Amino acid sequence: MNKKFGFLMAALMITSLLLGACQPQVVTQEVIKTVEVEVPMEVITTVEVPMEVVTTVEVEKEVKESATLAIEHFSIIEGTTWSGAQDRAGKRIAEKYPNVTYVYREEVGPDLSVPYAEEMIAQGANIVVGNAEFMGMPLLEITDKYPDVYFGSIIASDLTTKRNFIRLFPRQYQALYLEGLIAGALTQTGNIGIVSAFPNVQVIRRTAGFYLGVMEAARILNKDVKVYVKYAGDWYLPTEEADIANTLVDQYNVDVITQQTDSGSPLDVAQSKGIWFVGKDMDTVGEYGWSSTDTVAVSFDTRWEVLYERIVKSFLSGEQNPETVMYLGMSDSMTLADGTVEYTVDLMNDGKVGIEAISPKALPLIPEEILTLVEQRRSQMIDGVWDPFFEHAFVSNGTGLELEGLPIPEKGTAVKPAGEMPTDEWLLSKFNFDLEGMQILE
Structure with a gap:
């Protein structure tokens, strides 16, 4: 028994030694596993550093010392409100900016847009803008050929853009709404006429702003007012515009007339007939000396330089990806060389702005509640807290312009409720119907 017990004890001791000898290998395996988990975590953290470096490099810009702004005008400049205002913008x-040069070409059609652009680029132009969509869009064809040049075009309804192809338009409907309030208060016959170019989104949108103002004044003053629109067929047709203005006065008894065309003919007719004229695009009394405030009740002024300044500053900063759609309004401004602060659009007549732009002869004829509302709404739009297209519902008149894939809404269709702001895209490219109650003449 003693021998067996001794043998058993020896066996147990040997087993214990073997187990003890194996234990350090287990510890070594656990250490190796711990290291394998920690090392990849350190590698992932290290990989994030170069990503931050790449982002920093991408925002570096090559600041430009100078720029040449080239504007292609579709019409002549002298005696026009559209090209005249844009020419004034280039000069301002x-x-x-002493390091910015302004050059231009007049009477540029679609077939001349590219040749003139390339001619001016060869002479140093690096910002080229077509001041109407129909002749500005061909510039899109050469944007890749001149990647360091900013190109631009006014928006009519096509919102096509590229990295260096900028689209722009001012919110003129805001000032037109204020004009509508004044026109609605001034009419004694209850008939207001508009000499218009042709149905397009730009014209429809601007006319809507004016019409909403007229109808608001009519509601407040409990007046029955009709707005008549007749198309000339194009933007600058002095003879046809005069004929339409005479028709509106003689056949439809309008005593307030305005226009969505570019010649001075409607103003001439208003003066000869002794009725009120409401201007657009430019302060023609103050800028051109056309007529006087005895005929021009009020006008609005478009300061294209507010938009052009933003484009020029972006170019000079070396921005390779500029803002490609600019739709600026009364809440956007620019300080001129003489220190004058001006908004993109504003009431202006004979060099006076705001409520003071109303003709001294017309002012006593406008009820105080309308004058107060004009002043209030102008201030609210400058502050960016109110907009007529937010405030009012859009109900279709059943007339307008059928676009590809977008028919004219049926008469009486509520397209947009009051208290809702349409998107910029919709306003600029899809507003294709007249507002309910407008009288569209053949």
Whole structure:
């Protein structure tokens, strides 16, 4: 028994030694596993560093020392409100910025847009803008050929853009709404006429702003007012515009007339007939000396330089990806070389702005509640807290312009409720119907 017991004890001791000898290997395996988990975590953290470096490199810009702004005008400049205002804008930019040169071409059709652009680029132009969509869009064809040049075009309804192809338009409907309030208060016959170019989104949108103002004044003053629209067929047709203005006065008894065309003919007719004229695009009394405030009740002024300044500053900063759709309004402004602060659009007549732009002869004829509302709404739009297209519902008149894939809404269709702001895209490219109650003449 003693021998067996001794043998058993020896066996147990040997087993214990073997187990003890194996234990360090288990510890070694656990250490190796711990290291394998920690190392990849350290590698992932290290990989994030170069990503931050790449982002920093991408925002670096090559600041430009100078720029040449080239505007292609579709019409002549002298004696026009559209091209005239844009020419003035180019001059004001050059006056404020000594390192910016303004050059231009007049009477540029679609077939001349590219040749003139390339001619001016060869002479140093690096910002080229077509001041109407129909002749500005061909510039899109050469954007890749001149990647360091900013190109631009006014928006009519096509919102096509590229990295260096900018689209722009001012919110003129805001000032037109204020004009509508004044026109609605001034009419004694209850008939207001508009000499218009042709049905397009730009014209429909601007006319809507004016019409909403007229109808608001009519509601407040409990007046029955009709707005008549007749199309000339194009933007600048002095003879046809005069004929339409005479028709509106003689056949439809309008005593307030305005226009969505570009010649001075409707103003001439208003003066000869002794009725009120409401201007657009430019302060023609103050800028051109056309007529006087005895005929021009009020006008609005478009300061294209507010938009052009933003484009020029972006180019000079070396921005390779500029803002490609600019739709600026009364809440956007620019300080001119002489220190004057001006908004993108505003009431202006004979050099006076805001409520003071109303003709001294017309002012006593406008009820105080309308004058107060004009002042209030102008201030609210400058502050960016109110907009007529937010405030009012859009109900279709059943007339307008059928677009590809977008028919004219049926008469009486509530397209947009009051208290809802349409998107910029919709306003600029899809507003294709007249508002309910407008009288569209053949």
